[in-house]
Amino acid sequence: GQQLNQSPQSMFIQEGEDVSMNCTSSSIFNTWLWYKQDPGEGPVLLIALYKAGELTSNGRLTAQFGITRKDSFLNISASIPSDVGIYFCAGIFRTNAGKSTFGDGTTLTVKP
Amino acid sequence: DAGITQSPRYKITETGRQVTLMCHQTWSHSYMFWYRQDLGHGLRLIYYSAAADITDKGEVPDGYVVSRSKTENFPLTLESATRSQTSVYFCASSDRDAEAFFGQGTRLTVV
Numbered sequence: 741g742q743q744l745n746q747s748p749q750s751m752f753i754q755e756g757e758d759v760s761m762n763c764t765s766s767s768i769f770n771t772w773l774w775y776k777q778d779p780g781e782g783p784v785l786l787i788a789l790y791k792a793g794e795l796t797s798n799g800r801l802t803a804q805f806g807i808t809r810k811d812s813f814l815n816i817s818a819s820i821p822s823d824v825g826i827y828f829c830a831g832i833f834r835t836n837a838g839k840s841t842f843g844d845g846t847t848l849t850v851k852p
Numbered sequence: 853d854a855g856i857t858q859s860p861r862y863k864i865t866e867t868g869r870q871v872t873l874m875c876h877q878t879w880s881h882s883y884m885f886w887y888r889q890d891l892g893h894g895l896r897l898i899y900y901s902a903a904a905d906i907t908d909k910g911e912v913p914d915g916y917v918v919s920r921s922k923t924e925n926f927p928l929t930l931e932s933a934t935r936s937q938t939s940v941y942f943c944a945s946s947d948r949d950a951e952a953f954f955g956q957g958t959r960l961t962v963v
Contacts, residue, residue, distance in 0.1 A: 746894075747915030773951050782942050783895070827892065832949050839885070839910075839953055844894035 743767075745787030746829050759816040761827060761846045767793050767811040769831030773840065775802075777826040786827075789816070819850050855879075858943050858955035860954075865962055867935050873928045875943030881911050883946045884926040886910075886918065888939040889957075894941065901926055902948075933962045 745846060746763045763772070771790055775783035787798050789805035789812060796803055802815045814832075816823055826847050830840040856877040865871045877884065886898040897910030899918040907918050915937060917929045926945075930937055940959050944952040 771949060775954075780957075782956050783952075784954070785951045787903075788951050830952075834949055839897065839900055840946075842887075842895045 744829060744831060746845040746846055748846055749821055749844070750847040750849070752849045752851065753819055755819060756821055756822060759819055759823070759848060760813060761829075762809040762811060762813040763811075763831070763843045765828035765831060765841075766810070767831075767833065769841075770834045771832040772803070772805050772812040773830040773832070774812070775805050775828045776813045777829065777845070779825065779826065783828055785827075816848075819848075819849050821852055824848055824850050856943060856945055856953055856955045857898075858941075858958050861958060863958060863960045865960070866873065867934060867962055868932050871930045871933055871960070871961070873930075873941055873943075875926045875928070875945035875955060877924055877926075877943075877944060877945040877953075879953070880923055881947055882923070883948060884920065885944040885946075885952065886916070886928045887942045888912065888937075889942060890939050890948065898928065898941075900956070930960075933960075935962050938962045 768774050774786045777783040794805040794807050798816045825840050826845040828845045829834040829843040859874045885900045887895040896912050901907045901920045904923050920926050940957050942957045943955045946952040
């Protein structure tokens with residue numbers, strides 16, 4: 741089946757630093773999604789990408805849908821303590837019965 | 853309130869017991885999903901449903917049973933709980949090919 745490789749697995753950064761994480765796949769996707777999970781909560785959608793090459797921002801977050809449709813990245817600029825959490829990428833392939841394939845997550849720790 | 857709710861939030865059960873986790877959504881989304889989340893494994897799909905009375909296995913279905921008699925409800929049953937099923941369980945719903953909305957999770961401990 742389709743699998744996503746998300747990296748890095750974890751990051752420890754200082755407040756104010758920029759963060760970059762990415763997901764790659766051997767299969768193409770029609771939609772890329774980025775979620776954030778706060779401790780003790782369910783994942784919440786941050787950014788959705790629907791077209792190859794699309795670059796979308798949401799505040800300090802920027803995500804891109806790779807041209808090959810097999811990868812995506814998420815950048816966080818000027819990190820703050822509340823950015824702490826687990827970030828998941830997910831891909832949807834149109835004929836895959838609406839299911840998302842999730843990466844294993846990137847755990848972000850921000851030191852004040 | 854609109855949204856997706858899971859119950860209970862926390863559950864401790866004994867090995868061999870049957871336990872049912874509940875999931876209810878108010879958006880009339882056609883798709884519903886059950887995931888389990890364990891350290892080092894991210895979110896693994898247990899079962900999903902494309903519509904009422906239509907369910908299918910995900911990545912890790914063994915030991916679980918689902919039903920979907922109504923669009924808004926998607927209960928997950930562990931027929932005979934085992935310690936390996938100790939996990940955090942998330943229910944989610946979505947429209948087709950769209951982002952999923954997750955519940956707050958049920959933390960299940962099997963002792």
